[in-house]
Amino acid sequence: VRTWAIVVAAGDGARFGAAKQFATLGGVSVVDRSVTVARDACDGVVVVLPSDAAWMAPDGVLLAVGGATRSDSVRAGLAAVPADVDVVIVHDAARPLASRQLFDRVIRAVAEGADGAVPGLAVSDTLKRVRDDRVVETVARDGLVAVQTPQGFRADVLRAAHRVGAVDTDDAALVEADGGTVVVVEGERRNLKLTLPDDLVLAEALLDGARA
Amino acid sequence: VRTWAIVVAAGDGARFGAAKQFATLGGVSVVDRSVTVARDACDGVVVVLPSDAAWMAPDGVLLAVGGATRSDSVRAGLAAVPADVDVVIVHDAARPLASRQLFDRVIRAVAEGADGAVPGLAVSDTLKRVRDDRVVETVARDGLVAVQTPQGFRADVLRAAHRVGAVDTDDAALVEADGGTVVVVEGERRNLKLTLPDDLVLAEALLDGARA
Numbered sequence: 204v205r206t207w208a209i210v211v212a213a214g215d216g217a218r219f220g221a222a223k224q225f226a227t228l229g230g231v232s233v234v235d236r237s238v239t240v241a242r243d244a245c246d247g248v249v250v251v252l253p254s255d256a257a258w259m260a261p262d263g264v265l266l267a268v269g270g271a272t273r274s275d276s277v278r279a280g281l282a283a284v285p286a287d288v289d290v291v292i293v294h295d296a297a298r299p300l301a302s303r304q305l306f307d308r309v310i311r312a313v314a315e316g317a318d319g320a321v322p323g324l325a326v327s328d329t330l331k332r333v334r335d336d337r338v339v340e341t342v343a344r345d346g347l348v349a350v351q352t353p354q355g356f357r358a359d360v361l362r363a364a365h366r367v368g369a370v371d372t373d374d375a376a377l378v379e380a381d382g383g384t385v386v387v388v389e390g391e392r393r394n395l396k397l398t399l400p401d402d403l404v405l406a407e408a409l410l411d412g413a414r415a
Numbered sequence: 416v417r418t419w420a421i422v423v424a425a426g427d428g429a430r431f432g433a434a435k436q437f438a439t440l441g442g443v444s445v446v447d448r449s450v451t452v453a454r455d456a457c458d459g460v461v462v463v464l465p466s467d468a469a470w471m472a473p474d475g476v477l478l479a480v481g482g483a484t485r486s487d488s489v490r491a492g493l494a495a496v497p498a499d500v501d502v503v504i505v506h507d508a509a510r511p512l513a514s515r516q517l518f519d520r521v522i523r524a525v526a527e528g529a530d531g532a533v534p535g536l537a538v539s540d541t542l543k544r545v546r547d548d549r550v551v552e553t554v555a556r557d558g559l560v561a562v563q564t565p566q567g568f569r570a571d572v573l574r575a576a577h578r579v580g581a582v583d584t585d586d587a588a589l590v591e592a593d594g595g596t597v598v599v600v601e602g603e604r605r606n607l608k609l610t611l612p613d614d615l616v617l618a619e620a621l622l623d624g625a626r627a
Contacts, residue, residue: 321543321550323543323545326542326561327608327610328561328562328563328608329561329562329584329585329587329588330538330542330559330560330561330562331533331535331559331560331562331587331597331599332557332558332559332560333535333558333559333560333599334558336598336599337596337597337598337599338533338587338591338597338598338599339558341585341587341588341591342554342559345544346544346545346546346551347542347543347544347545347554348542348543348544348545349538349540349541349542350540350541350542350543351540372541373541373553375541375543375550375553376541376553379550379553384549385543385549385550386548386549386550387543387545387548387549387550392611392613392614392617393617396539396540398539399604401604402604405604405605405621408620408621408623409617409620411620411623
């Protein structure tokens, strides 16, 4: 199946305190790490950047300019994906430690018939809903998974879900809302999302651990 | 305030594949790491062990034998906590990287008037509910936190919540169900719970990162 990836690197990193996708991790920028694995796993890559970014794209990688919301940015990427592509992967640049194997699992699940496939990890912490620092609910944990990117979709299904102009930080939720079937494949603990500055320390530790 | 900790190390590590509390992390056993920080932060410590464990308790640490459920094990620990203690901390031995500062935050929140206090981290991953590997719901994330241990409680409140013999893997949920007020203090990313064998690799990486 012909597969392209959209690497979303258009955020402003408000919680991180800087544009985290350009932070350096083990001597390589976060976005470069994410693009490298996407290129290995897919036939083509579009990177969606902020309008003011000065990033040097590797040969053959397409660029698109992000919009006001993450969904606008994904749509900007989708517009650059060739019409004959079967499977589209959406990946957050801020998850630079996703493995090639994880991309392959997601692509395979879509190739085998799902409308969408997302990596998920069983939630092992208890979850509570908090209002004004006070617990108001303990959430039932049965069947709960924390989902990651790369997320994969049948190209026509993802285009249809995005055509309505809906806004969600999670592409799978748009496909679900559109009636699509989304399956979960096993995620990776090390595939953390850089959200807070501390996460970069954690990611460095994981990289060092992998090298040792 | 007079504070004791119950370190729960009575699980059989079914998902981990072995008694994870006795695994070695950076040359020191997981349970020894957890007990060391609990002793630093509290006036006394009870460790709840499986009936067949051969663990050498440090001077002054009390031992109790675990029961059939985690709640039974906590009750076994509670029975060994002196009657004049004001605050009881319950901590999973399988979280060996919790810091002294985290224990202090939890104790302070209870000393300042809460019935219970738990460390929580804002959930940054999208959560979905899965049935037969298929997504059936995307869970609203507003106000959701993933909670950790050490959890702290007013001793009388925790004893009352446990007196009814309820069973829950989360002590705060018992206190909430009993009408108690539970507050959330900032948790720690590095305070992961050893659940799967991979988590030990992650914890080693975190330890190495902290040393570097």
